[in-house]
Amino acid sequence: MTPLIEVKDLRVAFGNKEVVHGVDLTIAAGEKLALVGESGSGKTVTALSLVRLVQGASVTGSARMAPEQPGGAPIDLLQASERELLGIRGRDIAMIFQEPMTALNPLYTVGDQVAEVLQLKQGLTPRQAWQAAIEALAATGIPEPARRANNFPHQLSGGQRQRAMIAMALACRPRLLLADEPTTALDVTLRQQILELLADLQRQTGMAVLLITHDLNLVKRFADRVAVMESGHLVEEGAVAEVFRAPQHPYTRKLMESRPERDVPQPRSGEPTPMQAKDLRVVYPVPLSGFRGWFKKGEFVAVKGAEFEVPPGGTLGIVGESGSGKSTMALAALGLVPHRGELKVVGQEWGKGTAANRPIRKQVQVVFQDPFSSLSPRMTVEEIVGEGLLVHAPELSLSQRREQVIATLQDVGLAESQFPGLLQRYPHEFSGGQRQRLAIARALIVQPQLLVLDEPTSALDVTIQQQVLKLLQRLQRERGLSYLLITHDVDVIRAMAHEVLVMKEGEILESGTVDDVLAQPRNPYTRALVAAAT
Incomplete structure (x- = not known):
């Protein structure tokens, strides 16, 4: 060639x-x-x-x-x-960057940004460039390209933003x-x-x-x-x-060889479930068009009548595309968005007051997708990991709190011998996998029963992903933790979950054990997810 x-x-x-x-x-x-x-x-x-x-x-x-x-x-x-x-x-030579939301200019419509390339590189008039931009967007499969050309990046879905970036990159062939x-x-x-x-x-x-x-x-x-x-x-x-x-x-x-490996304990039989939901609904108000919007709001139902139980000492995996409602379900589980229906954490309903919710918040903690953005860059490791103890164990002295911080860091594989001056370091001094270990330590220090894991490995490389999953498996085995795992990665579900929910557009399409759902999916959408991951 x-x-x-x-x-x-x-x-x-x-x-x-x-x-x-x-x-x-x-x-x-x-x-x-x-x-x-x-x-x-x-x-x-x-x-x-x-x-x-x-x-x-x-x-x-x-x-x-x-x-x-x-x-x-x-x-x-x-x-x-x-x-x-x-x-x-x-x-x-053109380039498509990793994150379209940061690569696209939020102040200009996607049509303007594609047209700008055509004007600069091919000398087209504004009218010619705009028509060519619509054709470029159409070539990438964006529906209603003439209308979408007038949208700003935040008004498009993740897939549509990536298609707009591809249209911009390929505009000049x-x-x-x-x-x-x-x-x-x-x-x-x-x-x-x-x-x-x-x-x-x-x-x-x-x-x-x-x-x-x-x-x-x-x-x-x-x-x-x-x-x-x-x-x-x-x-x-x-x-x-x-x-x-x-x-x-x-x-x-x-x-x-760095594919996720399954090494999880069996859920504990005979123990109460750490989280249970019946007819769970999450509804957001949205403006109505026309003069009707002057008098009342419409509703967008993000989660539609979900029912599930997290197995004690086990993992419930929720899988689906962006916009399926899985992250909204996680926010409801954490008591961070209002919900309808029944949602119990260790047998207690989320209350309306902060004081009523505090004992529940100790039992359910969260590990977010991007450890760099979820850890404060202005706080030291000791302050980040020990922050939960200030709220849930205020009676501890500074030395007692420090002892617990050190012990928890060692439990997630971060020791002073490996990182001199560990407690006084800042997040930017660690790799992505190490920062995720810090995030897990921050969640573990208050000794919760349930961890909500929101895409905990999607921002990591395959080998680091495998290390973090092995850590989570070990912690579950040693501490009897329960996990509510939110992910779009079927391989992670296969390695970690005992029970699985498949969500699309706010509804649970399929549920069951991980073997039943992934080995013999009944719903066409589930079959498409599994096929795309193989």
Whole structure:
């Protein structure tokens, strides 16, 4: 195949620290290449270096891009002037970023943002660019593209925002698309849709795609070739089928073997359930159109008559897409949104007053999806983990509180011997997996009976995800904890859950044991979820 870009001896350094070490990489025209590795492996820095978007970095080596017209001279992207790069970015090389909500400008409609690219790169008039933007949105499968073009990013769903970013990236029909974790924030069925969309657009336009990911299932479904990076080194490269059949490097084998493993205790029979719901409904007020909205509000029912029990010492998994109501169910379980129907925690109903709820809050704690945003950057580890004791055990002295903090941190695998000055450190001094351990320690220190786990591993790499799941399994076995696990990852459900609820649009479509629901799904939606995860 004709090389589109040939990268030789690429080295990237920040100050005296080199983070990419002599990478050689070839991307052929029309090829789908996956660059795989954990966070910190250097894969995103490598891709951004091709278009010189790594700020404050020293980049050496060469990245020669083939000319657009036969007989032209190739251009070295690492030696090109800024003026030359301005012409290449967006036109010849485009990029899809990981999180569309932060990559899209919240002050402009998605149509304006796509049209801006067309005006700058192709010289279209505003009217021509707007019509082309609508056509680009239509090509990505967004329903009612003419109407959606007038929407702001926050008015679109996660999948629609990602499609809008793809429309912006492909508006000028680039020769190379850099896709940086384009499906990480999406549900399994949406991931499949986005992958199919990219593959279809790639076939239509003949562009090459460099997919940056740590999700091996995506690689297997999408890519032609795979390159594996570890700590800034390219350790293995080859056809997807060959690498997956017989990985040569130990790091590649480690990634392949990092699927969640099931090692959970059986629920405790004869003990009262830590949480029980009957006809649980969560309703939000919404404005009505026209003059009716002057006099009353409408209703949006986010959870419709849910019934469930969390097994004592076991895990109830709730799986579904974004907008299915699973996170609203978690908020109701935590007493953070008003609800109708019956919801009991350790036999008690959530009350209306703060004082009445305090004993219940001690029994049910939460671990959020993103540990970096859920931990205060201005508080030390000792303050973060010990905060719950100030509320639920105010009688403890400073030294007693510190002893409990140290013991809980050791229980989740964080010790002073491993991290000198651990108690006085701040969250930014830890990796993603270590921060999630801090979040688990914060929840455990008040000795709850039930943990609500809201996507606890979706922001983590596969190997770190496996470590956190093993920690949760050990804590459940040793402490007899019950979990309410909210996730869209069927593999995590398979590894952790005893009972499963499948939700869509606020309703429970299917429920039962994990073996019954996942091995023999009855509902078509459940079958689609399971099929998308295999």
